[in-house]
Amino acid sequence: MSRATGQEPVAVVGIGQTKHVAARQDVSIAGLVREAAVRALEDAELTWADIDAVVIGKAPDFFEGVMMPELYLADALGAVGKPMLRVHTAGSVGGSTALVAANLVAARVHGTVLTVAFEKQSESNAMWGLSLPVPFQAPLTAGAGGFFAPHVRAYMRRTGAPDHIGSLVAFKDRRNALKNPYAHLHEKDLTLEKVRAAPMLWDPIRYSETCPSSDGACAMVLTGVQGAARAPRRPAWMHGGAMRSEPTIFAGKDYVSPQAGRDCAADTYHQAGVVDPRRQIDVVEMYVPFSWYEPMWLENLGFADQGEGWKLVEAEVTEMDGDLPVNPSGGVLSSNPIGASGMIRFAEAALQVRGAAGEHQIDGARLALGHAYGGGAQFFSMWLVGSERPDS
Amino acid sequence: MTSIQGAEAGAEAGQGSRRDVAVVAFAQTVHRRSTDRLSEVELVLPVLQDVLKQTGLTTDRIGFTCSGSSDYLAGRAFSFTMALDGVGAWPPISESHVEMDGAWALYEAWVKLRTGQADTALVYSYGKSSPGSVRDVLTRQLDPYTLAPLWPDAIALAALQTQAAIDAGLTDERALAATAVRSRRAAEANPHAQLRGSADVGELLEQPYEVRPLRRHDCPPVSDGAVAVILAVGDTARALHPRPAWIRGIDHRIEAHQPGVRDLTDSPSTRLAAARAGAFDAPVDTAELHAPFSVQELILRRALGLSDATEVNPSGGALAANPVMAAGLIRIGEAAARIHRGESRRALAHATSGPCLQQNLVAVLEGEQS
Structure with a gap:
């Protein structure tokens, strides 16, 4: 294994998430994050006293209107008297937060760490919160879809992908979500025809091909070898993890397949000894907020050659029963509490290799990729988790 | 090659010994009541260039970058993404951000260096307090x-x-x-x-x-300013400063x-x-x-x-x-x-x-x- 030698192996021994919904009007922000944290502790059969540090992440503070909310959440997350770190790396933050927590264990600074990510989007209007002015461009961007739609169009022109690919991804993810009790959208009567008949929001992205706006939280308990030995259930082991960033906007930026994403994947695979991701990785939880990003990321992550990603989608390779299932949980297209979405990807990957994903379990999953991205397709975080200890 | 950096750094990590981390460079702005002619990038850029110059390092030779800032001071979501332009994150860099004072960004970087995944880290933070109350x-x-x-x-x-x-x-x-x-x-x-x-x-x-x-004298002034620090491990630190902290x-x-x-x-x-x-x-x-x-x-x-x-x-x-x-x-x-x-x-x-x-x-x- 190529992880830096001398690091403590990192195990995921507890996972918890809330039922993601449009508005959790029954709980405060503190109640929401505590619900996920308590479920992760219960899964690990640990108590608050077993936690050495808390690492929390979320997207912009303006989404709830609370500046640095970790200060107010210290009590709800049992952090009083402990270290508490707050990460913010835009949409990739849920993944980055897990990686910062994992490093505390890997560096042997702490034995057992609780990591939590959340967003309570019903407190504000996320679409307008995401409508940021792009320098040197006319202020026409309404929501993240307005920013990403031109890049989807660029992908279609570059690869010759037919128009219907996006609808296939959306239909797949929404059907997968029916097997995930925590997913926000459970559209039992959805048909491919309905997906294709939905109104066009940001050409070529239809309403049915966009993520919802959700309230939700996700939490994980991370620990080292000794903690894993005491764990009541099978742990997921971290085999590699990386973050990469590049500027929002610059001449020569490839928005369709950003270099930072390719570098992040290469680093993660290298640490895990993965040379053929398509063959060696069993299941992928990929950050796909707009359906077309599945074929785009399939190429960016090295699962398909340039221009070939959409063909995997069309050939049903990424279906639950395909040979590279992508987003069996239903993905971001079915639940999107923004700050938590990356951590949900990481946690769902861990659930798969623990054999604990329930109805959306992929049989025999041994190595799974969790992936998140954010900003103007510029911040990336990924981890590979396996059913076996990386040094075994 | 950023992708093999972890492996290279790991070679030094081994030995079972703890990796000692030192501050090898520090720069800060002249702090002012108002810098309304400067963007966050313009505020940060001089201190970043200063610490790089002190060490002779370039952005592509920094193993990890971490910053601290608050959207609530800028009055804008994702304000830190623009500040990243000041770093010159191209080719892409290994990077993170805390919505906290930069001291906690330094802590995250210290942890990263302790894992052996990097040998040097650039840490910066900034605050423009002047635009609001x-x-x-x-x-x-x-x-x-x-x-x-x-x-x-x-x-x-x-x-x-x-x-x-x-x-x-x-x-x-x-x-x-x-x-x-x-x-x-x-x-x-x-x-x-x-x-x-x-x-x-x-x-x-x-x-x-x-x-x-x-x-009034018991209270702090309202200040705009930025700070940058470079961290390094072991012999790398000794090579970058005659008296590492x-x-x-x-x-x-x-x-x-x-x-x-x-x-x-x-x-x-x-x-x-x-x-x-x-x-x-x-x-x-x-x-x-x-x-x-x-x-x-x-x-x-x-x-x-x-x-x-x-x-x-x-x-x-x-x-x-x-x-x-x-x-x-x-x-x-x-x-x-x-x-x-x-x-x-x-x-x-x-x-x-x-x-x-x-x-x-x-x-x-x-x-x-x-």
């Missing part, structure tokens, strides 16, 4: 259901803390004024400070109250949020962080304390058990310049700079966050053992 902005970091709706501003909360300390017999208005005078006169030797020099205590005590028992220990702790359930005259989280950082293992000759209000220096001195033999805030501290989100990291930089200059052998640096010292970080830095 920072005392009101800070009310938004209070419990949004029970506290924030009352809009108790940062100065009002510090006034409660100060009155509690006076009522407990720990200090009085004259002693607090003396702290302010000492801090701002020390800042006369600091070309980056915003408030340099002070009238004497008697004159200050004739001024009206800002929020009783606080007068080794981080012997670093830890941070948080307390309950509601001021009403805390003893505001004490800072148990500072004491615990200091113990975990090894601060009590040997005396420190210098302490840079992040105490925006005069009473907070007293509370921190008591929590840390500092004697008069320790020189406190030779830079002038946050009473002389307080760029929010940067002032904590500046304390670490100032302590390191004293070691770099051979003026300190063992220094303590402290950073705080939240109302009334809710969250505290302590680092212990030392020069090379000869």
Whole structure:
């Protein structure tokens, strides 16, 4: 294994998430994050006293209107008297937060760490919160879809992908979500025809091909070898993890397949000894907020050659029963509490290799990729988790 | 090749020995009441270039980059993404960001270096407090259901803390004024400070109250500023600086949020962080304390058990310049700079966050053992 030698192996021994919904009007922000944290502790059969540090992440503070909310959440997350770190790396933050927590264990600074990510989007209007002015461009961007739609169009022109690919991804993810009790959208009567008949929001992205706006939280308990030995259930082991960033906007930026994403994947695979991701990785939880990003990321992550990603989608390779299932949980297209979405990807990957994903379990999953991205397709975080200890 | 960096760094990690991490460069802006002609990128860029120049490093030779800032100061979501342009993140870099004071960004970078995944780290933070009313902005970091709706501003909360300390017999208005005078006169030797020099205590005590028992001199200035630091491990640090400031220990702790359930005259989280950082293992000759209000220096001195033999805030501290989100990291930089200059052998640096010292970080830095 190529992880830096001398690091403590990192195990995921507890996972918890809330039922993601449009508005959790029954709980405060503190109640929401505590619900996920308590479920992760219960899964690990640990108590608050077993936690050495808390690492929390979320997207912009303006989404709830609370500046640095970790200060107010210290009590709800049992952090009083402990270290508490707050990460913010835009949409990739849920993944980055897990990686910062994992490093505390890997560096042997702490034995057992609780990591939590959340967003309570019903407190504000996320679409307008995401409508940021792009320098040197006319202020026409309404929501993240307005920013990403031109890049989807660029992908279609570059690869010759037919128009219907996006609808296939959306239909797949929404059907997968029916097997995930925590997913926000459970559209039992959805048909491919309905997906294709939905109104066009940001050409070529239809309403049915966009993520919802959700309230939700996700939490994980991370620990080292000794903690894993005491764990009541099978742990997921971290085999590699990386973050990469590049500027929002610059001449020569490839928005369709950003270099930072390719570098992040290469680093993660290298640490895990993965040379053929398509063959060696069993299941992928990929950050796909707009359906077309599945074929785009399939190429960016090295699962398909340039221009070939959409063909995997069309050939049903990424279906639950395909040979590279992508987003069996239903993905971001079915639940999107923004700050938590990356951590949900990481946690769902861990659930798969623990054999604990329930109805959306992929049989025999041994190595799974969790992936998140954010900003103007510029911040990336990924981890590979396996059913076996990386040094075994 | 960034992708093999982890493996290369790992070669040095082995041996089972802990990886020693040092501050090898520090730069800060001249802090000002307003920088309305500068964007965040323009504020940050000079200090980034400064620390790179000090070490001879270039962005592509930095193993990890981490920053700290707050969207609420910028009044804009994702404000840090634009500041990243100042770093020149191309080719792509291994990078992270905390929505906290830069001292905690340094902590994240320290952890990263300890894992062996990188050998050098660039840490920066910035705060433009001037565009809004920072005392009101800070009310938004209070419990949004029970506290924030009352809009108790940062100065009002510090006034409660100060009155509690006076009522407990720990200090009085004259002693607090003396702290302010000492801090701002020390800042006369600091070309980056915003408030340099002070009238004497008697004159200050004739001024009206800002929020009783606080007068203006008990409060920090409103400052815009930025700071950058470079960290390196082991022999890499020795190659980058003749006198690296080794981080012997670093830890941070948080307390309950509601001021009403805390003893505001004490800072148990500072004491615990200091113990975990090894601060009590040997005396420190210098302490840079992040105490925006005069009473907070007293509370921190008591929590840390500092004697008069320790020189406190030779830079002038946050009473002389307080760029929010940067002032904590500046304390670490100032302590390191004293070691770099051979003026300190063992220094303590402290950073705080939240109302009334809710969250505290302590680092212990030392020069090379000869």
